[in-house]
Amino acid sequence: MASSSPSIVFYDIPSVLPINCWSPNTWKTRFALNFKGLSYRTEWIEYPDIEALCKKMNAPPTRNKPDGRPHYTLPLIHDLSTGAIVVESSKIVAYLDETYPETPRLLPPGTLGLFAAFEDAAMALMPALALFVVPSVPRVLNPASQPYFHTTRSALFGGKPLSEVTPTGDAYAPAWQKVQDSFFGKIDSWIQANGEGSAYIMGDAMSYADLWVASYVIWFKLVLPEKWDEAKTWHGGRWEKLLEDTKKYQAIL
Amino acid sequence: MASSSPSIVFYDIPSVLPINCWSPNTWKTRFALNFKGLSYRTEWIEYPDIEALCKKMNAPPTRNKPDGRPHYTLPLIHDLSTGAIVVESSKIVAYLDETYPETPRLLPPGTLGLFAAFEDAAMALMPALALFVVPSVPRVLNPASQPYFHTTRSALFGGKPLSEVTPTGDAYAPAWQKVQDSFFGKIDSWIQANGEGSAYIMGDAMSYADLWVASYVIWFKLVLPEKWDEAKTWHGGRWEKLLEDTKKYQAIL
Known part of the structure; x- marks a missing residue:
């Protein structure tokens, strides 16, 4: 190419x-x-x-x-x-x-259906993470995009202003625990289904499924760095390792 | 072997x-x-x-x-x-x-993690089907297994007697529609993610993912044949075709 x-x-x-x-x-x-x-x-x-x-x-x-x-x-x-x-x-x-069949395949032949199920399963767990990250997105947006983001995202949370979306008080700790256990914990369990010590969703080889996960991890890190500092230690540091492993695919061309 | x-x-x-x-x-x-x-x-x-x-x-x-x-x-x-x-x-x-690596593989190397996600995603949709099939299971059980089944399954529905589990009246039609749309509909969409005309979860080749689905289809057909007559027409007859395609693996040895 x-x-x-x-x-x-x-x-x-x-x-x-x-x-x-x-x-x-x-x-x-x-x-x-x-x-x-x-x-x-x-x-x-x-x-x-x-x-x-x-x-x-x-x-x-x-x-x-x-x-x-x-x-x-x-x-x-x-x-x-x-x-x-x-x-x-x-x-x-x-x-x-x-x-472009001559370039590295993102998903091996025959795995598009399983990947679609993976994506549905992971997206069902996404709201736990969104509660924390989405309200902080406006601080990284240019002024031109902020009103659009506020309006469309607030609608996803029943019209609540984004500043009121993240749970507070007694509800904070269990909601944060859920980010670790449900979204990241489930993906961790799927990786481990390939056998102990597996690094990727498809075992030893990186695929688009890992890039899909890395997209949410990098979003989390960029938008909410103060919480990422804690999250990067979860599951044996698996998510920080994923960002390192995918560094060569993070070019902005 | x-x-x-x-x-x-x-x-x-x-x-x-x-x-x-x-x-x-x-x-x-x-x-x-x-x-x-x-x-x-x-x-x-x-x-x-x-x-x-x-x-x-x-x-x-x-x-x-x-x-x-x-x-x-x-x-x-x-x-x-x-x-x-x-x-x-x-x-x-x-x-x-x-x-037994010399026998046909149930799941290709590297797909155990994606399969685990598929199973989680499909199981999350199972309650819609369970509402209809589980209450009829006792009629196929031997007397020795019936009390155990009643007690353990009733607990899954908040202690309700199994005879009261299937929605009735106005709630019946939408609940039945959900069986088609959520459980079977989602699996159908995953199969189609492989490309139009795909027969299996992994595209052209049957894998354990299809046998997994067939296990619930055959359960449905055996336990609730009167509803199966309708369901077998869903999604272009895909589920009845799956039972035909897996006939050679239905031996009882």
Whole structure:
């Protein structure tokens, strides 16, 4: 895939962080592109501009909003060499593995169904982590994206202002424990199902399933570094090790 | 594995059905043994005798009862050729794939972690189906197993008598719809994640993940045939097709 001008344009959401990239959903695609060693460049799009971009590019909405209108989201890739425009992390993964079979596979043949179940199972545990990380996202966003984020995310918590989402008082400790036990604890148990000492969801070999997890770990670390300091010791330091193992796929091109 | 006397003893729970075998959990192991073409024979154990059997064989409990006492369950296999005694479906699968590498693999190398996530995700959807099938299980059990089943299963529904578990009146239709949409619908979506026209959870090749699903489908069909007649048309007849495809692994040896 070595070529002088990047053949894939990858649309991501910027931030005030020095590395810019922060969103777990777009990290999934960034990791995927880097893992496959594909040539790409990033275009940075603030939240309020995503819908116009998608419409301009004829990219489909990923779902409907609660009021029934179409909801457009990133990640989106535009593959200049094929003309393909693909949205949604899992569809991008399937597209890249199919279109670039000579590059490292993100998911081995036959594992897309099991991965879909893995993603559903992990997403069901995500709310425990979201309670802590989501309310801190605005502090890394540019002013242009903050109102959009507040409005859309607050709706996910029954309209509560984001500043009131994280449990307080007596509810804090059990909610925090749940982040460790449910989201990270379950993923840890799946890794261990491969046999003792396994490092990855697919045992010895890193796959997109690990990059998927790493996307949430890096999001957690970037947005809520003060809590990450504690979390990185959980499960024998497995999650910090995952960030180290995936360092070579964290390039921002 | 062809030998004159079976080398594995498989403990299963009998019933009044002509084929005897009915439990989804032991079907998982029966399917696994047949899929691998291993030589085995079945010992039939009524529910109240499981604990004494496990203690006699030094088989560990699979979990604790709500009151903290150890809970012993089937399936259990005793591999006479290695001396191994293994309980719990997933542990039996890992044992068989590891011990008999020359037979067809139940789960390809590296997929045990993804399978564990699949199983967690599917089990989370199981209660929708259990509401309909579990209350009818006693009609296929022998009298010796009925009190045990009533007591232990009623506890799973907050102590309600099993006869009151299935929703009635206005609650019936949405609960039944949920069986189609949540349990079977989700599994259908995972199969389709492999690409249109996929037959199995791992795409073109049958694996233990399909045998796992087939175990619940056959349980449903055996215990509640009057509802199965409707369910077998769901998702393009996928579930009836699965029973046909797995027919050669349904032998009762």
